[in-house]
Amino acid sequence: MSVLAWIVATPLLGAVLIALARRPFTRDLTLLLIALATLAQVLPLISPVLAGERPAVTLATVMPGIDITLSVEPLGLIFALVASILWVVASLYAIGYVRANALPAPKRFHACFALAIGAALGVALADNLFTLFLFYETLTLTTYPLVTHGGSPEAVRAGRVYLGILLSTSIGLFLLGIVWVFSLTGRLDFVPGGLLNGVIEGPALAVLLGLFVFGIGKAALMPVHRWLPAAMVAPAPVSALLHAVAVVKAGVFTVLKVIVYTFGPDLLANTPAAHWLMYVAGFSVIAASLIAWRQDNLKARLAYSTISQLAYIVLGASLFVPAALTGAAVHLVAHAFAKITLFFAAGAITTATGMTRVSQMNGLGRRLPWTMAFFSIAALSMIGVPPTAGFVSKWLLLGGAFDAQAWVAVGVLILSTVLNAAYFLPIVHAAWFRPPSADPPDDDSHEAHGAHAHGAVSRTGEAPFLLLLAMGLSTLGVGALFVWPDLPVALARSLP
Amino acid sequence: MTLLAHLPPLQMVLPLMAGPVCLLLGRPRLCAVWALAVAGACLAIALTLLGQILDTGVISYHVGGWEPPWGIELRLDALSGLMLSLVSAIAVVVLLYAPASVRHEIPADRQGLFYTLFLLNLAGLLGMCTTGDAFNLFVFLEISSLSTYTLVSLGRGRSALRAAYVYLVLGTVGATFYVIGLGLLYMITGTLNMVDLAQHLVNADNPRTLLVGAGFVVVGLSIKLALFPLHKWLPGAYTHAPSVVSAFMAATGTKVALYVLLRLAFTVLAPSFSALHLPHPVTVEGMALILGLTGMISASVSAFLQTDLKRMLAYSSVAQIGLMVAGAALLTPTSVTGSLVHLINHAVLKATVFLALGGVLMRLGSVRLEDLAGAGRRLPLTMGAFLLGALSLVGIPGTAGFIGKWTLLLAALEQDRWGVAVLIGAGSLLTLAYVWRVVEVAWLRPAPAQAARVPEIPLSMLVPLGVVGVANLVFGVYTAPTLGLARAASTALLGGATP
């Protein structure tokens, strides 16, 4: 079997091994080793891809013209790298979190986590739309048990929204779009320059673009974003996985991939009817930011922030110029590192103190100095302040917007930066500069309840070490991407 | 002549003769082994015939040496070969599963009868797929129907008797409609051989009789295949029949009726369709399309409202039959291929879910939604197989159910039939809605506190269940046997007779 197949197979194999593990220690060690093994297989792909090689392997031919094929190209490698690097970090965090909160059914949890990563890597390495769709749906189904892991009625409801929106968009719109492409061209592979170039034009193209953009519900472009806030009932590592690593990134990655390889930026740039996407994405950026501003629940605020940040990436893609596409691809990386840190921090805060709401976080910096330090750095990255990764990608996006002379996009980027600051800085300010408030933390969230019930966590000290280690590593990534942005930028620039 | 040349009649004569032997054998265990051996032999014959057909083309066998159109002709093309293999394969799987389940659901003194009837039913179904004579078809139709009525009545509880009675009345009405229609067609042409009938109908100058005859035939068969709105018998029959019978009926009974409808519509009636003077916007295929799609949507909604899972799946069958009819009504090679491949895959997936429910009924004593809380943890393997079948039913990529839906969507878009494409998508989503209720209850709701631990179902049930369950995944990726055959069959069906 080729390396590519192994990359996807390793987490799947890992899931089996985790399910078979008898002792908690073996289980956790297996998880870490599998994550590292996956990363070790992805890393060697960098230099051949930069050198222009595009290794591929066909696993099966399902129907004539429809294969299950894996291949690697710059965009897919970016996503695969993000997913496999952050998986290592997330495993550390998940191990710590599961132990600290005495989460029920840890084996199922870790196994499904591994399956989800495998599916995300499948999406990253898919060589055609069918393969991509296959793994996309697998990802939805394997993350469902994670979202509903708590088993409480609200978790079941959230799972229903999650699955309902993701599957109805993918079956109702995405699949229709794929079949349409196939009926037009008789193939589904990703072609540099665009498969549909010269096949379809005008309003029909705009409709097809709509089928894809809204059909890829994981990209959470408004109005198909509802699943993301609903899914925040899930345990913190899952939220981190959903928001930063696998699910939403699989969504925007698919959007980018479709725009770059199926439509082709040139075709879309020359079709005025397709320019609606920029306005929809711009609206999504602003509206989600405004909603985030109004949220008191920390995870809800982060969820809406994700929706807004994902729309950045779609916005970058919707400008249809190479510079903006580069910006979008780099933002995918930058947002992943920063957002995973934020969610880690949110989970750590709940684990350590039982707090879930922003209004409770006054003076938290003194109780949890490390956690809040990581949180603050990641928040600055979300706003786009140097020296963080967010600055680099926002800079590139702005450059792309100027390049495309899309003044609306420039305006949106500037306005949303202000809004980002408006909803992140108060948290940072309150945590560091306000005195701790007297009112006790509420227990309305399921997680806080779990932490109480098991009494495994002390309410005074910092978060457990593994959580801090994971946060530290991802924060390091946020900084490193500012100092050495060369690799993602080089990969993104080598897009056709 | 060698034995090989006589395989076509042997195909249905074997189970027909072997059936009553079960009554002589007496002991249920012996009967089970005997029935399985016969079904296995049928499968071997079917596969041999299929190989011959794919090698050399249509096989025509003249019963008793009488030349058609006077004698009865057995006529096998790729589509018949496909159906024969499918029906016998499902029969083998179901009979492997049957002994343990039958022991549990049917009183000991009637178990021998069960195997007799099962083989007779098999003979009827295989006969319908082999014969090239329209009246002979009626005879086989009634052999399979009569045995099915009886099989349904073997179900637990008195409701099974009523369901069987309802099915008997409606089934007989359907069969009689078919005979009336056939009589009218015979009146115009003087022949009953399908190929001959088609040729004579083209030259017939009596369009009104043709119209009425065709109408009776199609309506009669539509009852048999439970096409909306003539599906009322099906939910009761599937719900109250023994689990094994539900599985076999759902996987093969309606499928064969659909085969017959397609065979008659495309081979016999299609060449003379132009002679049917219907008022302008009305077309035969248009009506079939509307009925199929309406059936798909309305039956899916009904399925969503059910709390008895067997009944839910029964409505789901009505919906999927609607989809297949609608697909065939688009009248393109792709759409007919899609219909046929969905027919195969749906047989596999419905066998999976019904067999899984048989296991649930055995261990938990009920297949009502509210009694299934925690079933996913209590019977992980059985419910795992159910989940596979359910995902396949929804049409998740990588499962067998996806292949048919994909092909049908493609066929709809090739003709720019956006409405049809959207409805197919909507049907999938409704399927998701009713299937997912089960998933939520079985896996996310905890088992009741007083629930005893139950063992998994016996290995003799688990293995065939696993085979069909995994087949859902295999046929989702490896489609050469399903899609390839469906394509050959659709070519055979449309060959020269594209209206």
Add this chain to the structure above:
Amino acid sequence: MTWETAGGLYNYWIFILLMMIGFYTVIARGNLIKKLVGLNIFQTSVFMLYISMGVVDGGTAPILSDRFTVYTNPLPSVLILTAIVVGIATTALGLALVVRIREAYGTIEEDELLALDHEDFPAGRTSAGDTP
């Protein structure tokens, strides 16, 4: 169509009349036995259709003999022999089911059966309540 041709086709009128009587009985009667009787009439009408269809004016039964040159088409009669067998089997099975239903429910009236089934399955829509 003139009265003459309409009258000349009287066998078909009888067929249609019988068919409608039978079909109506199946639908309208609530007694399971009466339904079966209706079903029988319905089937018999088809026998009429086939047999009268094959009759040749002035023809006799198809017997091989030098004395007769005109005889009725034998094929429909043969077909109907088969159909009669099927009909008998159906009726026998139907009656057997009615006997069993009577044993199990104590009635063979459809509305009472429905009510009893609703008692078995209080949820209502999960009963066997699909009437033909």
